Amino acid sequence: MNTPVLILGTRLLAVEVMDQIADMPGYEVAGFVENMDRRMAGREMEGCPVYWIDDIGKFVKTHVATCALSTTLRKSYVEQAMGMGLRFRTLVHPTARVSSRATLSEGCFISALSAIGTHTTLGRSVFVNRGALIGHHTTIGDYGTIQPGANVAGAITIGEQCYIGMGAMVLDKHTIGRGCVIGAGAVVTHDLPDCVLAMGVPAKIIKVGIEAK
Numbered sequence: 485m486n487t488p489v490l491i492l493g494t495r496l497l498a499v500e501v502m503d504q505i506a507d508m509p510g511y512e513v514a515g516f517v518e519n520m521d522r523r524m525a526g527r528e529m530e531g532c533p534v535y536w537i538d539d540i541g542k543f544v545k546t547h548v549a550t551c552a553l554s555t556t557l558r559k560s561y562v563e564q565a566m567g568m569g570l571r572f573r574t575l576v577h578p579t580a581r582v583s584s585r586a587t588l589s590e591g592c593f594i595s596a597l598s599a600i601g602t603h604t605t606l607g608r609s610v611f612v613n614r615g616a617l618i619g620h621h622t623t624i625g626d627y628g629t630i631q632p633g634a635n636v637a638g639a640i641t642i643g644e645q646c647y648i649g650m651g652a653m654v655l656d657k658h659t660i661g662r663g664c665v666i667g668a669g670a671v672v673t674h675d676l677p678d679c680v681l682a683m684g685v686p687a688k689i690i691k692v693g694i695e696a697k
Contacts, residue, residue: 486510486511486512487510487511487512487547487548487573488511488512488513488514488543488546488547488548489505489511489512489513489514489547489548489549489550489573489575490513490514490515490516490517490535490540490543490547490548490549490550490570491505491513491515491516491517491549491550491551491552492516492517492519492549492550492551492552492553492561492562492565493516493517493518493551493552493553493561494516494517494518494521494524494529494534495552495553497552497553497554498516498529498552499529499530500552501550501552501593502516502530502532504575504577504595504596505550505575507577507578507579507596508575508576508577508578509578511573511575513530513532514532514543514547515532515533515534515535516529516532516533516534516535517534517535517536517537517540517549517565518534518535518536518537519536519537519561519564522536524536525539537564537565537568540565540568540570541568541569543570544568544569544570544571547570547571548570548571548572548573549565549570549571549572549573549591550572550573550575550591550593551565551572551591551593551609551611552593553611554611554613554629554631554647555629555647556627556629556645556647556663556696558609558611558627558629559609559626559627559644559645559696562591562608562609562627572590572591572608572609573590573591574588574589574590574591574592574593574594575592575593575594576588576592576594577594577595577596577597577598579596579597580594580595580596580597580598580599580600580612581598581599581600582594582599582600583600583601583602583603583604583620585602585603586600586601586602586603586604586605586606587604587605587606588600588606588610589605589606589607589608589609589610589626590608590609591608591609591610592606592608592609592610592611592612593609593610593611593612594612595611595612595613595614595615595616595632596614596615597614597615598612598613598614598615598616598617598618598630599616599617599618600612600618601618601619601620601621601622601638602620602621603620603621604618604619604620604621604622604623604624605622605623605624606618606624606628607623607624607625607626607627607628607644608626608627609626609627610624610626610627610628610629610630611628611629611630612630613629613630613631613632613634613650614632614633615632615633616630616631616632616633616634616635616636616648617634617635617636618630618636619636619637619638619639619640619656620638620639621638621639622636622637622638622639622640622641622642623640623641623642624636624642624646625642625643625644625645625646625662626644626645627644627645628642628644628645628646628647628648629646629647629648630648631647631648631649631650631651631652631668632650632651633650633651634648634649634650634651634652634653634654635652635653635654636648636653636654637653637654637655637656637657638656638657639656639657640654640656640657640658640659640660641658641659641660642654642659642660642664643660643661643662643663643664643678644662644663644696645662645663645696646660646662646663646664646665646666647664647665647666648666649665649666649667649668649669649670650668650669651668651669652666652667652668652669652670652671652672652687653670653671653672654666654672655671655672655673658672658673658674658675658676659675659676660672660675660676661676661677661678661679661680662678662679662696663678663679663694663695663696664676664678664679664680664681664682664694665680665681665682665694666682666683666687667681667682667683667684667687669685670682670683670684670685670687671684671685671686671687672686672687673686673687674686676689677692679692679693679694679695679696680692680693680694681694
């Protein structure tokens with residue numbers, strides 16, 4: 485019997501996550517969960533029901549969850565659902581390559597054609613999007629987002645709630661502080677402090693004191 489999965493989120497990424505879960509043996513999507521627009525509850529998406537966050541208590545013993553938000557809002561949504569007793573499952577697409585020596589924490593989602601190197605650790609609910617590469621001996625903090633085609637090299641430390649944009653590169657042996665946003669296509673060639681927005685080639689800080697929600 486397949487394990488039923490609830491997807492937190494009702495936007496386009498939630499449909500993408502549903503499609504990828506369809507390729508994962510042993511799982512099936514049982515519905516979506518909304519926490520912002522109550523008018524969504526009671527509708528259907530892709531043939532599955534949409535539930536309001538306050539009504540998921542009845543599923544905590546039978547279902548697991550994953551979060552289909554690629555923004556820093558993932559932390560508050562996951563923690564809201566966990567507070568209601570919902571359990572999060574780490575899900576890995578069968579075309580992804582994850583080293584047997586890597587550590588994936590609860591709630592990670594590893595998308596199609598991505599790769600996770602040896603002795604690398606991903607924190608809770610890290611979202612690795614399509615075709616992203618994460619090198620060896622790298623640590624990514626809780627609720628991080630690695631967008632499609634991003635390439636994070638080896639021996640990197642990335643803090644909690646960081647967002648690495650599509651096609652961005654982080655060169656090896658650097659540290660990125662918590663709550664940072666790296667713009668699409670940027671190339672990070674030096675350490676970055678907490679809560680900055682960096683863009684360009686090489687990446688330069690263009691905004692400081694940004695807030696991770």
